[in-house]
Amino acid sequence: MKRIKLSVMLSAAKKLYRYFHFYKRSSRRKSDWVWSLSYLSVVKYPFLDSLAYVVMYAVVLINIIVSLGFAQTLNDKLNVLLLDMESADKKIHTLKAEYTQTILFESTKEKQEIVGTLFLKKPDSIYISQKTPQEQRIYIDGRNIIIYTPDNGQALIDNWKNVIDGDFAPAAIASFGSSWREMKKTNTISFDGENEKYIVVKIVPVRDKDWTLEIYVSRTTMYPCKAVLKSDDVKVEIIFKSYTVNPMLDKTIFKFSATNDVEIIKLN
Secondary structure, rough: OOOOOOHHHHHHHHHHHHHHHHHHHOOHHHHHHHHHHHHHHHHHHHHHHHHHHHHHHHHHHHHHHHHHHHHHHHHHHHHHHHHHHHHHHHHOOOOEEEEEEEEEOOOOOOOEEEEEEEEEOOOOOEEEEEEEEOEEEEOOOEEEEEEOOOOOOOEEEEEEEHHHHHHHHHOOOOOOHHHHHHHHEEEEEEEHHHHHHOOEEEEOOOOOOOOOEEEEEOOOOEEEEEEEEEOOOOEEEEEEEEEEEEOOOOOOOOOOOOOOEEEEEEEE
């Protein structure tokens, strides 16, 4: 094996150090300074060849460790957020929330706006009075959802779980703090960013990934303030304008009583 002078090794080490820090400080890609490292080892100082590989492997390993650590941090943030939302939701016994729901059809640019008021009484009673564009009264008892349209004289009855799993109406968003564990069985919930006002949660179905839902959670109240649902051609935005926590509510508003002239249609 050919002996290498100490002065040559020191000179190579100094150049290696300068190359590394120059490319680290510059705006060039990591691959550029790794290439320069390879040039030094192969062309100028062949004995550095093994060292070049060690450094390159170290860079890859550090990137993997940083990525895993970052993912773990996001998971930790998500878990803390969900538990905080659950804790805040447990303090709610009754709720009144004013909301607007905007539906945008991307292909035609047609927009529809719905305005309504949501009333909630735990454990599982919800009543929604929708004012525009058409009057509707929506009743939820934890098992079924009834959508009554006075102008049509019809009442549609469906399984409430179908709404929780896929429809994401205002009632599903408002009750996210207590229903996220159930949603997690069929959807992937992830941390999607934050700012001074909101923390954003992203929901994607496990199977049919044809839509995404972003829920904006208030930092001060831990209640959902906004939700954005995106699919291929439709964008739905729900904004809760106000929350009244634990108001006195008349129990009778949560009960649907159909008259003889109302047509009942069972969907499930």
